[in-house]
Amino acid sequence: MSPELVLFLQTLVSGILIGFVFSLLSVGLTLIFGVMDIVNFAHGEHLMLAMYATFWMWTLWGIDPLFSLPVVALLLFILGVITYRLLIRYVLDAPMLAQIFVTFGLMVFLRNLAQVLWSEDYRRIGDTLLSGRIELFGIFIGRPQLFASLGAVITTGLLYFFLKRTRTGWALEATAEDKEVAGLMGINTERMFALAWGLGLASVGVAGALLATFNPIFPEVGTVFVLVTFVAVALGGFGSVPGAFIAGIIIGIVQVLGGFLWEPRFKTVLIYAIYLGVVFIRPQGLLGRR
Amino acid sequence: MLRVQSIEVRYDEVPALHDVSIDVREGEIVAVIGSNGAGKTTLLRAISGMRPPARGEIFLDDTPLHTLKTHQISALGVAHVPEGRGIFARQSVLRNLYLGAFLRSDREREETLERVFDLFPRLAERRNQSAGTLSGGEQQMLAIARGLMARPRILMLDEPSLGLMPKLVDLIFELVQRINQEDGITILLVEQNVRESLEIAHRAYVLETGRVVLSGSGEDLLHNEQVQRAYLGM
Ligand SMILES: Nc1ncnc2c1ncn2[C@@H]1O[C@H](COP(=O)(O)OP(=O)(O)OP(=O)(O)O)[C@@H](O)[C@H]1O
Numbered sequence A: 001m002s003p004e005l006v007l008f009l010q011t012l013v014s015g016i017l018i019g020f021v022f023s024l025l026s027v028g029l030t031l032i033f034g035v036m037d038i039v040n041f042a043h044g045e046h047l048m049l050a051m052y053a054t055f056w057m058w059t060l061w062g063i064d065p066l067f068s069l070p071v072v073a074l075l076l077f078i079l080g081v082i083t084y085r086l087l088i089r090y091v092l093d094a095p096m097l098a099q100i101f102v103t104f105g106l107m108v109f110l111r112n113l114a115q116v117l118w119s120e121d122y123r124r125i126g127d128t129l130l131s132g133r134i135e136l137f138g139i140f141i142g143r144p145q146l147f148a149s150l151g152a153v154i155t156t157g158l159l160y161f162f163l164k165r166t167r168t169g170w171a172l173e174a175t176a177e178d179k180e181v182a183g184l185m186g187i188n189t190e191r192m193f194a195l196a197w198g199l200g201l202a203s204v205g206v207a208g209a210l211l212a213t214f215n216p217i218f219p220e221v222g223t224v225f226v227l228v229t230f231v232a233v234a235l236g237g238f239g240s241v242p243g244a245f246i247a248g249i250i251i252g253i254v255q256v257l258g259g260f261l262w263e264p265r266f267k268t269v270l271i272y273a274i275y276l277g278v279v280f281i282r283p284q285g286l287l288g289r290r
Numbered sequence B: 001m002l003r004v005q006s007i008e009v010r011y012d013e014v015p016a017l018h019d020v021s022i023d024v025r026e027g028e029i030v031a032v033i034g035s036n037g038a039g040k041t042t043l044l045r046a047i048s049g050m051r052p053p054a055r056g057e058i059f060l061d062d063t064p065l066h067t068l069k070t071h072q073i074s075a076l077g078v079a080h081v082p083e084g085r086g087i088f089a090r091q092s093v094l095r096n097l098y099l100g101a102f103l104r105s106d107r108e109r110e111e112t113l114e115r116v117f118d119l120f121p122r123l124a125e126r127r128n129q130s131a132g133t134l135s136g137g138e139q140q141m142l143a144i145a146r147g148l149m150a151r152p153r154i155l156m157l158d159e160p161s162l163g164l165m166p167k168l169v170d171l172i173f174e175l176v177q178r179i180n181q182e183d184g185i186t187i188l189l190v191e192q193n194v195r196e197s198l199e200i201a202h203r204a205y206v207l208e209t210g211r212v213v214l215s216g217s218g219e220d221l222l223h224n225e226q227v228q229r230a231y232l233g234m
């Protein structure tokens, strides 16, 4: 293979790998939106918290991210439920602006909290059980990246299975479609809302633990990922889990290929371009309704 | 069995029901008739907890319903088939039916499903179709069938014949009667199809601008001069 081709394939593979992580992040966001029509603007900050949680468990107690991952997921699940119970519940029937304010305020609060507690320093997790890389047909793949995309695919798959194959999953989908009628079926919709927040943040928890193994961790790290997440949710169709999954992969590929074929600093521009394209050509997104 | 006692229901401080009382006894079909905006839908919404009354009380046997949430009221055996059907359009027919039986065990669900498919053979044929693609009549049948899947003690139907062609209207009324007689399910029926409703109802209430203005047996109301003039065009 020519060196250019190798480099191209190398780039493509890394785009697909990170795309799966974008997918998981987007699925978490779209799940909450789908069930209760509320956009969690603090999504990136929840990711930041998950990354810090992974970092501190590794630094303080030497727990490898591989093992802290389920703990982080559980912590974020609980945080999601608490956020719903203490905050979101009170703005369910409030005007949209009030809802935006609440999660936006949460974003600012969490970011500031992180700055105060953990300073602006960039932190990194050193060698973990996942460190190193493997070679496949002349292409190098980082093991953390490979594991991250694998973990993301598995988590998304489990979530999808839960939604489609379990009674509670059906109840969640019914609540997403019509919460009043879902109540008439005997479904406790408040509990479903709490569950949506729990699952949404647990997804972010998994993504955060996976990303922490090969990304710097700092209070604003959420902004690095949240843009692609929002664009993926819009591209996939607000509230559509399969849509968010596909869109995450597409954006992962576009981002790295754009940087490869054009110029690295334009990759954000490209993502915005996708977003504008969605807004103008297909506002409901790939798999969205309406 | 179901007792609604002097309830007042408001939307933004404006009362839509004033001092409404109705009674439904075990095994009956009770009709509530009235023109547009009379408050029929509001009455059913108050009973099922979607719009709790500002005043008054609602009891199922001796259990107060007016303090409970919708899902709790549903769990006590009150099924509400809402106006406009409220089916889950994105889900399959079968999934809609399963959601109706959300609080039932798998075994109970399968048993009830058999009976429901017996009453509504069209739904059996279309069980895997997405509910949003059903015809209006089929959607109405699905809504009623889904209500039955809960094995309710009382089934509340909000204008089940709305927007259907005459032949289907007859079929719906026939099915409502069968459900009452063969399955022993008590029925609270809200309708604007006054003649058909009074013909199958044991008792009925006439609602006008949020108040009960008349009540009696279906038979009596059919022959009531006021009803005939206002609702039967005689
Ligand atoms: N969500 C609402 N907000 C404000 N007012 C409402 C609302 N729903 C109903 N109303 C008002 O309450 C009154 C009773 O309405 P309701 O829907 O119960 O009547 P209805 O008898 O079911 O009429 P229809 O036969 O047209 O369905 C009407 O004056 C209506 O405008």
Ligand SMILES: [Mg+2]
Pocket: B040, B041, B042, B083, B158
């Ligand atoms: Mg009505």
